[in-house]
Amino acid sequence: MPIHSLYPPLPPVPDANVVHTMFGRPDQAEWPDYTIHVEEKTGRKRTYKHFLKQVELGATALGAKLSHGGLGLNGDGDEMIGLMGDNSLEYIDIILSLLMVTTPFALISAYSTRFELVHALKVTKVTRVFVDAKLLDNVLAAIEDPDVHITPDKIYILSGQPVNGRKSFGQIVDLVMRNKVPLEPVRPAKKDTLAYLLMSSGTSGLPKAVMITHGNDTFSHYQLTVINQLAVPFLGPRATMQIIVGVLPMFHTYGLHAYVLRATLAPATYVILEKWNTVQYLKTITKYRATTLTLIPSAIHQLVNHPDIKTTDLSSVNIIISGAAYLPPELAAQMKSFLNEKSVVEQMYGLSESTLVPFTRPTEGMLNMPANTTGILVPGLTARIVREDGTDAATGEAGELWLRGDNIVRGYWNNSQANANTFVDGWLRTGDRFSADAKGYFFFADRAKDTLKVSGTQVSPMEIEDVLFAHPEKLISDVSVAGVSGGRTDDEKVPRAWIVLSSSGQKKGPAAVITALEQWHRESLSKYKWLRGGIEVVKEIPKTPTGKIMRRVLQEEYERRAKKSWAKL
Incomplete structure (x- = not known):
């Protein structure tokens, strides 16, 4: 049966542009003009009012008529803006500026091959791309592909040194300032108005584009507001203004919300x-x-194992929030040992398809929750725990987590098959297994879907398989990729490939094929997707009668051999 949030219902959520929840609220009129941003690389600092002014100018640069020096983006649905860059003030500004002028954008990994x-x-x-100067050559090479319909004149510099003859976001802003162009107002939006696309592997296959609407983000803001209002009496030191280190990539949903979309819900300084x-x-x-650190488990692993942490003063830190992947209790305890006694290390479960977090x-002090619980549902969200036969699991029984609420996204951009597999009668099938007790506390069981989490980022086995198949010499006739032991934490798996040689692969020989595929996939994929678990030649890939690859058979055989090998050492 459906499980509802323990929080009170949300107040009426307006049908409006999400920017209205970020700027111009009555409570912000009482705020001091505090420092909201410090860009560590350049030393640039700015106050909240300066930040708001820059966003307004950015929206004007993007939305003003061409004759006034702007780009003339009118939010009519004909434009989709690609953003590709590392964290910067310009990255923050252009995201919020595009939201103001209701022009959707796609967040693309800066690490893309x-x-x-x-x-x-x-x-x-x-239709257009704003890219950091240092990443420009990669974009120019990509648009040479015949299936990519972007002309060089539609590529602009987002951050970094200007490139001769190519407009930058900053130059366009400066132009509308010099021309004294009237500021663009916040344009109206509806709950189903597309805000942006996030690249996610979903449950299988190549990365998909998750559609996030203005309504999704607005609803998510209201959820956090209710949570924070009830938490105020229990916050202690966290009730004061926080100083947050913003290091997670803003093209990922965690960094996007932590440093951009939720940055004005309460006064805080973001480094x-x-x-x-x-x-x-x-x-x-x-x-x-x-005071506040937002991290992923692999980053925590690097911190606790770095010699400098023993001589670093962490006394100011009062909370660490870990997300994007499972944080083993042992690793959390190890991190906690370097903090002051009252500091906490919390784990967050989230996914792009639920805008940010469902739990x-x-x-501490609000509920007496077990240490191993993932949490309770956020306000306004409903869940089911579903068995493989589609029936609801019993209390305490593990099953697939299904979610429903206005923070659940509309689906994947132009991907009807993925939508049919993932969204069922208004429910999001997460592909993750949970159990829930009688109190409404949820407990993570395991990851049902094939997607791996490496360094907090989703890795699709099918994407790696497709790259191996695409080798120009056609060296394999079949392949399976799955996760095996070898990650930075006990929980984290690394990708390993099992391959069946084609006739051309047999002529080349197993050793030469493995060498060729190692070089090929490393040239084609980001480093975190590399086959750190290795490549193994097999006679056949085990499959069910219906043709589904039995990855678990391959994984268990590998782990058995690995365990036996370790025992001999």
């Missing part, structure tokens, strides 16, 4: 780091007396 970028551009059908570097991260905590762990 040409192969991955071509796929992302084809799937999202972007923006371009990308992850363990030494720099530890220095930044001390330099700015950071929350109420602040």
